[in-house]
Amino acid sequence: EMSRTELFERGFVSDSNFHENLCLNRGRDWLLALRKYEDKHILVKMLPNYYRLFEYPELWSYFSGDIPQEKTALMGLTSHDIIVPSSYIPDLFELEIDSLKNYVERFSGEIFVRNQTDSVLLLSRNSARSMCYAVINGPDTLKLVLRDSLPVAIAPHDFKSLKYDSEPPHSFLQNLPDKDIWMSMYKLFSDSTFCFLNINNIPQKFRIMHNDAVYSSDLRDSLSKRVRYIYNKGVYDKEERIRRFFKWD
Numbered sequence: 001e002m003s004r005t006e007l008f009e010r011g012f013v014s015d016s017n018f019h020e021n022l023c024l025n026r027g028r029d030w031l032l033a034l035r036k037y038e039d040k041h042i043l044v045k046m047l048p049n050y051y052r053l054f055e056y057p058e059l060w061s062y063f064s065g066d067i068p069q070e071k072t073a074l075m076g077l078t079s080h081d082i083i084v085p086s087s088y089i090p091d092l093f094e095l096e097i098d099s100l101k102n103y104v105e106r107f108s109g110e111i112f113v114r115n116q117t118d119s120v121l122l123l124s125r126n127s128a129r130s131m132c133y134a135v136i137n138g139p140d141t142l143k144l145v146l147r148d149s150l151p152v153a154i155a156p157h158d159f160k161s162l163k164y165d166s167e168p169p170h171s172f173l174q175n176l177p178d179k180d181i182w183m184s185m186y187k188l189f190s191d192s193t194f195c196f197l198n199i200n201n202i203p204q205k206f207r208i209m210h211n212d213a214v215y216s217s218d219l220r221d222s223l224s225k226r227v228r229y230i231y232n233k234g235v236y237d238k239e240e241r242i243r244r245f246f247k248w249d
Contacts, residue, residue, distance in 0.1 A: 033062045051159060052076060052112055054209045064190040065209035072117050073154075073199055076209040078161070079109035080189045081218040082182075082230065089221045092228050097219075100181045101173035105222060107166040107189075111144075111208065115154040124151040124198045133164065133208070135172075136192045142172040144193070183233045186217075 031053070034041045044058050053059060054076045060067045068074040083106045088095065095103060111133065115121035125132065133144040147163040154160050176184045190210040197204055219228040 031056075031059075033059055035062065051114075052078065052211065053213050054211060055114060060209075063209050063212050065193070066207040068116070068209065071206070072115070073121055073123075074112075074114040074116055074209070075195055076112045076211055077109065077189060077193050078112050078211045079214065079217070080186075081108045081220060083108050083165075083220060083222055086221045086223045086225075089223070089226055092219065092221060092226050095219070095228075097182050097230060098178060098180070100185070101170065101176070104169060104173070106168060107142075107144075108164065110161045110163055112159060112161050112211075113152075113154060114159040115157055118156050120156065121154040122151055122198075122200050123154070124201065126196055126198045126203050128203065129196045132195075132197050134194055134196065135166075135188050136194055137172070137175065137188055140172050140175055142169055143167045150197075180233060182217075182230060186232060 029046055031044045031046055032041065033044065042058055042062070044056055047056075050056055054063045055074060057069075060069070063076075065076070082100065082104055084092070084095070084103050085105050088103060113121075113123070131141070131143045132146050132150070135142040135144065144164040144166050147165060148160075152160060152162070173181065173185070190212065191207070193208050193210065195204050195206055195208050216229045216231045219230050220226060
């Protein structure tokens, strides 16, 4: 991300006191994508037939995960909430994020799947594998268990959002650093979430994309009675980025 002064100096905005959205809501006209560590950017017109930002082919190289250029299905991890036991309800807003491995019960979220073909897409279980999706960290594996029953059929050029719960992540988290543990887990969700399903009866193994536009996750109890937003590291840094780049009326 760039400060508004840097955006002005590089000619992306007309003045250095720019306050509008860089990530626009659906129904608006344009989206500007920038690479943080490279001199690369693109301006994309928003289209009503795309439901998620990572559906735009022009933006694929800006997102984490494998580019779905030749794939029959576009898949992207859209959320990864942190679920704690209901006994933590009174203390939800006091929990230390760096102590995550001591109290997390599971991760929960959705995986977006778009059929990119002119025929029905069939998602089914691969009998040779014991998992549908998983986060991989070297020798460690965290299975993401679908709550949707398989097989799942998706009509031509249609989409579905598949809900998942992770298996208990205690052993998986033990090998992550104690400091900034959530950002370590977030990066694994971003870069190392794999699909192991059969697609049209063909076994798969590929990294799915990640909705990098999501800048926070929910920390909530298993009964969903209370929700606390966990912002990614750096969101509130550098002139309060969240207030500059995301503006609600």
